[in-house]
Amino acid sequence: MIGIRDYKKAASLEEAYQLNQKRGNRLLGGMLWLKLSRNSVQTVIDISGLGLDKIEETGEGLRLGAMVTLRQLELDEKLVTYGGGAFREAVGRIVGVQFRNLATLGGSIYGRFGFSDVLTLFLALDATVCLYKRGRVPLRDYAALPYDRDIITHLLLPKAAPLAVAYRSARLTETDFPLLTCGCAVRSDALNIAVGARPGRALLLSGLEKYAGRKLKDEEIEEIAAHAAATVPTGSNTRGSAAYRTHLVQVLCARALRACFRKEDGCGADADS
Amino acid sequence: MELTLTLNGKKMSRLIEPGILLLDFLRSEGCYSVKRGCETSNCGLCTVFLDDVPVLSCSLLAARAQGRRVTTLEGLRQEAEELAAFIAAQGAEQCGFCNPGFMMNAIALLREKAEPSVDEIRDYLAGNLCRCSGYEGQLRGILAFIEWRKSEKGGAAR
8 A cells, every 4th residue: 555654735736746846756636546556655746726627618629627537527518518428438337436536537647557448538539638847748649658747737629529429348347447448539530449458558540531520331330340450459468368359349349430320329429410 | 734624514623644544534533434445446335425425535635635524424324324224124234344335325326316217326336345235135225215205205295
């Protein structure tokens, strides 16, 4: 278990940033993952008083604070409008309501955990990470960066909501870590498919431009799913083998894409319209 | 450091270690309904309300409760007793260790939604683990409680 010597509630992002430059200090998100660390921390820096717990519509799109909880992602009406049931589908199986009332968006994204449902969905949604010092970085780039001591302040989602979004995952038991995750977003100029829990970090598929902005035929969906299975690297761990995961890549990609084009699925607008 | 909070309706100030978890603080204050279970934020045994929102007290620093309201099962006596009677009537309590956390989260659900469906109950309580019962008894108890509450309200309206 982690040992914590001191606690500081930051009065400003600058104060939090300066404190976070000290090697022995750690920024506090929801603390769910940090708590399991065996390290000793000199000072934990609490940024929960800095107003970063809001989901707002701005001129640039949706702006989600780093301290927004997973439960907010699940329930917020603006996100339901933006992504249909995809947000709920992505986070609704993460442990339980009490856990999701603590776990934060910023913590999930900063962690870039291989098992992260949040990272998978936000990659598919073309999110941008707002860092206090470095500024804005597309999530697809941020996902590949090494850990540093900057602070995520917000995540931005593009102003134009996708034509359709869907999320699917496979789990051995209902609230376990996922065995594989898949998020799809259909935009007028892109088709984004992110695959996570491979078990490595989620990644975005490339080479899908020709499928953008339109309803796909069944054979096209099968073609994309086969392409995903052939190109997404998978590995083995105690939850499943690489071969099984590769099989799941194909199955979940196809299911998520079909869900994108089904109105009754509740996972987004009909891309056919 | 000094912590000031409202615990079960009573405002209090205490000197605490900065790294103490809310779970340990609450037990040191005599709130023994709050149980230590899995230590990995999975079992729901330590569920309390922070400003009426159910959270895992094993994963929250007590310092983060500064200026806020914390409620444990001890602070919900009547509300909890009513629901507990229905859970007990179904024989859902066996070892009983998970029960306080279960009750807290079930009460949170019923405050959010008075008449949840079976699927909604299962979803909401997915973060409360019970190794004895298989959950069916608790589910029947909650459904019976909802029916009773409806009939009580109907009776009161008449």
